[in-house]
Amino acid sequence: MSETTTTPETPETTSRGNLAAGTSSVAPAGRTLFDKVWDAHVVRSGGDEPDLLYIDLHLVHEVTSPQAFDGLRLAGRRVRRPDLTVATADHNVPTTGGSVTDPVSARQLEVLDLNCAEFGIRCFPMGDPNQGIVHVIGPELGLTQPGTIVVCGDSHTSTHGAFGALAFGIGTSEVEHVLATQTLPQVRPGAMAITVEGRAPEGVTAKDLALAVIGRIGTGGGFGHVLEYRGEAVRALSMEGRMTLCNMSIEAGARAGMVAPDDTTFAYLEGRPHAPKGRAWQEALEWWRTLPSDPDASFAKEVLLDAATLVPHVTWGTNPAQVVPIDAAVPDPDEIGDPAARDAAARALGYMGLAPGTPIRDIPVDTVFLGSCTNSRIEDLRAAAAVLEGRRVHERVRALVVPGSHRVKAQAEAEGLDAVFLAAGFEWREPGCSMCLGMNPDKLAPGERCASTSNRNFEGRQGRGGRTHLVSPAVAAATAVAGRFAAPADLPERVGR
Amino acid sequence: MKPVSVVSGRAVPLDRADVDTDQIIPSDWLKRVERTGFGKGLFAEWRDERSFVLNDPAYAGATVLVAASNFGTGSSREHAVWALMDYGFEAVVASSFGDIFRNNCTKQGLVPVQVSPEVDRAILDAVRADPSLLVTVDVARGTVECGDVHAPFTLDEFTRQRLLHGWDDIGLTLRHEADISAYEAARPSWMPSVTATEATATDAAGPTPTAARTPAPGSQR
Numbered sequence: 001m002s003e004t005t006t007t008p009e010t011p012e013t014t015s016r017g018n019l020a021a022g023t024s025s026v027a028p029a030g031r032t033l034f035d036k037v038w039d040a041h042v043v044r045s046g047g048d049e050p051d052l053l054y055i056d057l058h059l060v061h062e063v064t065s066p067q068a069f070d071g072l073r074l075a076g077r078r079v080r081r082p083d084l085t086v087a088t089a090d091h092n093v094p095t096t097g098g099s100v101t102d103p104v105s106a107r108q109l110e111v112l113d114l115n116c117a118e119f120g121i122r123c124f125p126m127g128d129p130n131q132g133i134v135h136v137i138g139p140e141l142g143l144t145q146p147g148t149i150v151v152c153g154d155s156h157t158s159t160h161g162a163f164g165a166l167a168f169g170i171g172t173s174e175v176e177h178v179l180a181t182q183t184l185p186q187v188r189p190g191a192m193a194i195t196v197e198g199r200a201p202e203g204v205t206a207k208d209l210a211l212a213v214i215g216r217i218g219t220g221g222g223f224g225h226v227l228e229y230r231g232e233a234v235r236a237l238s239m240e241g242r243m244t245l246c247n248m249s250i251e252a253g254a255r256a257g258m259v260a261p262d263d264t265t266f267a268y269l270e271g272r273p274h275a276p277k278g279r280a281w282q283e284a285l286e287w288w289r290t291l292p293s294d295p296d297a298s299f300a301k302e303v304l305l306d307a308a309t310l311v312p313h314v315t316w317g318t319n320p321a322q323v324v325p326i327d328a329a330v331p332d333p334d335e336i337g338d339p340a341a342r343d344a345a346a347r348a349l350g351y352m353g354l355a356p357g358t359p360i361r362d363i364p365v366d367t368v369f370l371g372s373c374t375n376s377r378i379e380d381l382r383a384a385a386a387v388l389e390g391r392r393v394h395e396r397v398r399a400l401v402v403p404g405s406h407r408v409k410a411q412a413e414a415e416g417l418d419a420v421f422l423a424a425g426f427e428w429r430e431p432g433c434s435m436c437l438g439m440n441p442d443k444l445a446p447g448e449r450c451a452s453t454s455n456r457n458f459e460g461r462q463g464r465g466g467r468t469h470l471v472s473p474a475v476a477a478a479t480a481v482a483g484r485f486a487a488p489a490d491l492p493e494r495v496g497r
Numbered sequence: 498m499k500p501v502s503v504v505s506g507r508a509v510p511l512d513r514a515d516v517d518t519d520q521i522i523p524s525d526w527l528k529r530v531e532r533t534g535f536g537k538g539l540f541a542e543w544r545d546e547r548s549f550v551l552n553d554p555a556y557a558g559a560t561v562l563v564a565a566s567n568f569g570t571g572s573s574r575e576h577a578v579w580a581l582m583d584y585g586f587e588a589v590v591a592s593s594f595g596d597i598f599r600n601n602c603t604k605q606g607l608v609p610v611q612v613s614p615e616v617d618r619a620i621l622d623a624v625r626a627d628p629s630l631l632v633t634v635d636v637a638r639g640t641v642e643c644g645d646v647h648a649p650f651t652l653d654e655f656t657r658q659r660l661l662h663g664w665d666d667i668g669l670t671l672r673h674e675a676d677i678s679a680y681e682a683a684r685p686s687w688m689p690s691v692t693a694t695e696a697t698a699t700d701a702a703g704p705t706p707t708a709a710r711t712p713a714p715g716s717q718r
Contacts, residue, residue: 044676066530104528155573171575173604280687
């Protein structure tokens with residue numbers, strides 16, 4: 001092999017094993033969904049090395065891949081399984097339909113096309129009917145399937161866990177590793193159950209559930225674990241809702257989030273372009289039905305929530321765990337006992353320009369962003385359009401809706417949702433990551449306050465000095481109309497009804 | 498990557514929890530297609546504040562960054578590690594790390610030194626009180642020392658050996674080529690495939706169509 005990098009001289013290097021958690025592929029009788037998917041993908045285990053896992057699907061985008069392809073070229077390596085790899089352009093793409101004017105962005109997009117052509121990878125570039133946010137197109141093309149392992153150089157890969165896949169984000173070195181070997185060495189995490197019993201009240205969405213979970217367990221609550229969302233309220237969610245929930249697992253510090261596959265999953269998948277067909281579908285279905293956690297499976301940690309007590313949530317700070325119900329007020333840092341949390345809260349309020357004790361519903365917004373891999377799917381657009389029908393965006397607010405993919409956009413247009421958004425005063429944009437992360441022209445100005453359906457309210461995330469409040473699509477739409485944070489139920493009767 | 502056994506140098510106290518990778522390297526910097534030159538972008542927005550600790554000349558030339566809990570949370574961008582290393586950091590001490598960031602560190606040879614919250618606090622306070630204090634991270638022994646503080650840090654054995662020897666992960670995995678090929682041969686043909694047409698997706702029988710095209714072990718383009 002034409003190695004340019006160092007490798008050990010002897011295969012097994014030491015016997016000082018400290019990887020007990022990483023090498024056990026023998027599981028007890030009752031196994032979790034996570035255990036079953038993990039165990040089915042162990043290429044090898046043993047010695048001092050972590051389990052080597054096989055990767056079923058590798059999603060690639062323009063931002064975290066160029067240096068990985070360079071690494072392959074330097075080492076004279078090829079892409080082992082181009083047929084298990086798919087690429088798209090999403091982070092840099094402008095959503096106004098024009099060409100890419102930023103030369104650095106244009107170069108990055110061009111490099112993705114060149115790398116995919118050189119290494120034989122299927123790519124959906126800007127304007128392609130299958131192009132969209134990487135975590136939207138995998139599921140809609142039927143590539144994301146139960147029981148698979150999905151990786152991508154993007155932390156929100158956890159989205160795909162909605163199908164009962166084990167899906168997690170990786171860095172560029174790991175992207176290169178998967179391209180070259182279709183495997184990854186991984187230390188086995190623990191399984192943590194997030195059980196949400198009961199029925200969520202009207203107006204409470206998967207996004208509110210995700211924010212409530214993060215608010216409860218904190219940004220580090222999921223460290224070293226894969227979350228399995230369970231219980232009646234999770235079973236009741238659509239696939240879009242489950243994707244929203246799993247998407248934000250990373251914001252709780254978890255490696256991944258999963259929901260056991262069921263008839264909702266199978267109904268979503270059947271007939272999609274890359275879903276198995278005919279006899280293969282039956283075979284797949286037979287295996288998929290064995291995946292849910294056994295009744296006697298045990299979890300390393302368990303958290304229980306009651307859906308009936310949930311209300312819409314709004315973040316007030318600069319991490320997603322700094323969140324309160326919409327009925328609450330901005331907290332007072334002086335009332336927080338833990339010194340680190342108190343300092344963080346005080347700093348966050350300074351950045352956000354908020355005074356302690358301000359009722360959330362009294363905070364005016366400048367911008368409303370409906371989009372991102374968290375909330376840009378057809379159901380999200382329907383939920384927002386249902387609120388906006390017969391209403392107008394507040395005169396002081398700019399509002400944009402960015403469908404997650406061309407397929408979502410086409411479906412929304414077929415349903416007439418674009419007309420509802422446009423009539424209400426929203427801008428109807430082309431698919432992409434848009435205002436979620438400030439890598440394209442859609443950004444907040446310094447001090448601009450935004451109700452956003454995205455996933456991160458970090459400082460500067462949506463543009464330098466921008467102030468992000470995370471909300472559900474329904475709350476985003478109601479807030480656009482009211483000009484300040486509002487739930488749909490807060491709005492006055494519609495015009496002409 | 499370069500082998501790393503001991504890091505010893507002065508340290509910068511960054512006493513903030515939940516420092517996300519968007520702060521470590523703002524997204525504007527991610528448009529570059531190179532792996533070098535990210536040091537200038539490190540904490541770019543925070544460095545505009547004159548009082549930010551990295552701007553304090555007392556800490557110039559430091560090679561260890563000491564943070565609070567959950568350092569490197571958020572985005573998977575390995576650019577955060579490239580930026581820290583390009584700036585001159587060789588180790589980061591914290592009481593916990595974002596999972597992906599921690600993995601990325603160990604791929605590049607930036608030592609993630611995970612200590613207890615008490616030890617983390619003691620080191621933060623010590624280097625804040627005395628910027629000339631040395632922090633010494635010993636990868637082989639798994640210890641960190643700073644003034645009166647002497648403590649172990651968490652590192653799995655495989656990662657320790659990789660860091661000490663500078664082994665390349667891909668090279669390690671390619672020793673198991675036969676295992677990978679055997680796994681692929683047994684993989685059900687209905688698993689998702691990007692190039693599959695309607696016809697091959699329907700064909701449930703036989704081996705994975707592409708498995709036959711997998712070149713012999715060790716072959717190169």
